Amino acid sequence: MARRVMVELPHCRYPIVIGAWAISEWSSLVLASGASRAGVFVVADACVAELHRARISQVVEDKELTTIASGETSKSLAEAERIYQALGAARVGRDGVIVAIGGGVVGDLAGFVAGTWMRGIRFLQVPTTLEAAIDAAVGGKTGVNTAHGKNMVGVFHQPIGVIVDLEFLATLPDRDVRAGLAESIKHAAIRDPAFLEWHEANAGAILRRDAATLGELIARNVAIKADVVSRDEREAGLREILNYGHTIGHAIEHLMGYELRHGECVALGMIAENEIAVGRGLLAREGADRIRALIASLGLPTRLPTRLDPAEIWAACQHDKKNRGGAVRMAVLQGIGAATAISDATDAEVSRVIEVVMPLP
Numbered sequence: 001m002a003r004r005v006m007v008e009l010p011h012c013r014y015p016i017v018i019g020a021w022a023i024s025e026w027s028s029l030v031l032a033s034g035a036s037r038a039g040v041f042v043v044a045d046a047c048v049a050e051l052h053r054a055r056i057s058q059v060v061e062d063k064e065l066t067t068i069a070s071g072e073t074s075k076s077l078a079e080a081e082r083i084y085q086a087l088g089a090a091r092v093g094r095d096g097v098i099v100a101i102g103g104g105v106v107g108d109l110a111g112f113v114a115g116t117w118m119r120g121i122r123f124l125q126v127p128t129t130l131e132a133a134i135d136a137a138v139g140g141k142t143g144v145n146t147a148h149g150k151n152m153v154g155v156f157h158q159p160i161g162v163i164v165d166l167e168f169l170a171t172l173p174d175r176d177v178r179a180g181l182a183e184s185i186k187h188a189a190i191r192d193p194a195f196l197e198w199h200e201a202n203a204g205a206i207l208r209r210d211a212a213t214l215g216e217l218i219a220r221n222v223a224i225k226a227d228v229v230s231r232d233e234r235e236a237g238l239r240e241i242l243n244y245g246h247t248i249g250h251a252i253e254h255l256m257g258y259e260l261r262h263g264e265c266v267a268l269g270m271i272a273e274n275e276i277a278v279g280r281g282l283l284a285r286e287g288a289d290r291i292r293a294l295i296a297s298l299g300l301p302t303r304l305p306t307r308l309d310p311a312e313i314w315a316a317c318q319h320d321k322k323n324r325g326g327a328v329r330m331a332v333l334q335g336i337g338a339a340t341a342i343s344d345a346t347d348a349e350v351s352r353v354i355e356v357v358m359p360l361p
């Protein structure tokens, strides 16, 4: 039985369907949105298209499939232009719908194209990584990278639905599953103490990829993300808490030359940012220790593989897109289950806390 979570926004609502073979619901979602079945245009990650040919052909039917080379470099204006050309050739009009099958790269890219083609056409997300299923595919942020940084050009564009077919996840390497779990720890830590306990109690089943456990994990994550987004779609306030672990995490990701997975960097970012919260009396030491222990038990790194220069970490934090008026913005925990944004983190504070994730001598 597929699970369903609704995203309710002031101007639209859409379902997230989670289950084995959930892909079979694609046509009913397309028809319910008012799009024409003839206008379906499928964009898929090349690696996923190869691994899941039969599953994807159910959606493509007799139409062309547009594939995107795996990797962050595909999230570019050049790739967006290539998709625009293909949309034009296929005569996809305002009643068309782009179906994005892949991880966050394909979802962000195809979502951006859907949000801008003819000033916005429908878009269906079919995330195939855990990261995309529990985070990227929900919430309507789309975009591409430029030479000036990640996600520099983008639009808010909500999908007509999200289909998480658990069969796709079966081919995901263990390292990518663990990386996705960092976002799950993030959601629990900022919003749901009982869910954090659930991770502690179910770490073994999660890592074994027990189907019922993964289904529950994804459903609880998307419910948290949907709730936060419904209260603050455009990140005017509350949505900022989703950036917990991401200010220092993005700095690490950038300085490590994208050698580490995004989720691995977020895990390290949460550990370091927790020390800021502890230092300010916002989070008890036991809370920080608990999260570090959970990160370790889910097979994520708790230390960097090589030493980084704290001054460079600070400089990278200062370049973060989230900053306003020159101040570094960060979301830190206020106990387990709550978070708040701060904009007065200092160079000295970040240089001190980054030591907790440096390699042991």
Ligand SMILES: NC(=O)c1ccc[n+]([C@@H]2O[C@H](COP(=O)([O-])OP(=O)(O)OC[C@H]3O[C@@H](n4cnc5c(N)ncnc54)[C@H](O)[C@@H]3O)[C@@H](O)[C@H]2O)c1
Binding pocket: 045, 046, 047, 048, 051, 070, 071, 072, 075, 102, 103, 104, 105, 106, 108, 128, 129, 130, 131, 132, 135, 136, 137, 138, 139, 140, 141, 142, 150, 151, 168, 169, 170, 171, 172, 173, 176, 262
């Ligand atoms: N829009 C948002 O709100 C949001 C939120 C979080 C992350 N993101 C973005 O998401 C991107 C990261 O997403 P990601 O971690 O999914 O990375 P990704 O899309 O690069 O996928 C990771 C790798 O997994 C492979 N892959 C995908 N599905 C697979 C499967 N089922 N089996 C085997 N291999 C598979 C891909 O080919 C790729 O090599 C980043 O660009 C990030 O900025 C966006």
Ligand SMILES: [Zn+2]
Binding pocket: 135, 183, 246, 262, 266
């Ligand atoms: Zn993230």
